[in-house]
Amino acid sequence: MRRKRMSLLTSAATRKMPLPELTNRLRRKFHKVTGPRQAILQILRRHHGPLSIKEIQERLSDDDCDLATIYRSMHLLEEMGMVKRFHFGSGGARFELLKEGDDGHHHHLVCTRCAGVVEIEECLLQDVENHLARRSGFKGVTHKLEFFGICPRCQ
Amino acid sequence: MRRKRMSLLTSAATRKMPLPELTNRLRRKFHKVTGPRQAILQILRRHHGPLSIKEIQERLSDDDCDLATIYRSMHLLEEMGMVKRFHFGSGGARFELLKEGDDGHHHHLVCTRCAGVVEIEECLLQDVENHLARRSGFKGVTHKLEFFGICPRCQ
């Protein structure tokens, strides 16, 4: 997963998991497959890149579910390891579906105009983490890295 | 500033600017040097690492100034380029004093237990930015990078 040659990842590779695969993950952990949860998973599944709570709400057909339910669902999905929470500077958290077994460690190139996202597959910072840990005495060093810029369409 | 050999920066190198130097920067731009602003600058000046709004408030002697004034001051100082705003995942923004002329581009190694911070002077990602820009067509590519771990004292 790490130490790869630089490459950008297309959306198809990580998204478009079938819905039943997702709901089965719920069932396996004895959570219920309800309307709101299916609707939210559909939205995450179909969208490329992390979505904010508001963006999810806007995409739900007129009040498929309550805002509180979205928050509760995102907490559940995060705790189950089905989504990963990101923070792109200011604004609330954003959530992105994770494939089963994926720890979600990857980075984004985010357009500061339209919030469009390109995913970056590889992570080059393993060596840097090790070096930092050695030099600073910290244990369990991890990192968060996001790139920002203006995408071709917005230029 | 960039492309340096890896090194950790001690606090002394970036903080401890004399207070008059800071207030003069306000005066030069025709802002007033008031009690709250001096108190806030003192706190930022004396503390190593970015502080949250709440941490600033706690350090102010019993209601040296109103919470709204802290928010307004941080906006002003940020707009003037005197502080830089950071986001370490969840929780509110954090602010760190900047030397005159410093664009504030640097990273941190943050202890997830005590929130202690080690600054990381160099930035290794210039090449990565260039590569990403070329490959993705994005312009003006920048990045945010923070490291997390458990510091020696908290282990």
Added chain:
DNA sequence: ATCGCTGCAAAAATTTTGCAGGTAA
């Protein structure tokens, strides 16, 4: 003396929680 700054209070924005009723399994 002037205009900017401040405290206070209210509002706005975001996230969490309690509770009674509904629903998946």
Added chain:
DNA sequence: TTACCTGCAAAATTTTTGCAGCGAT
């Protein structure tokens, strides 16, 4: 049937704003 889930409303957070009066220059 039963435990979990949901909507609704209220509360808790965090940040912003309006306004009248004070204070740095």
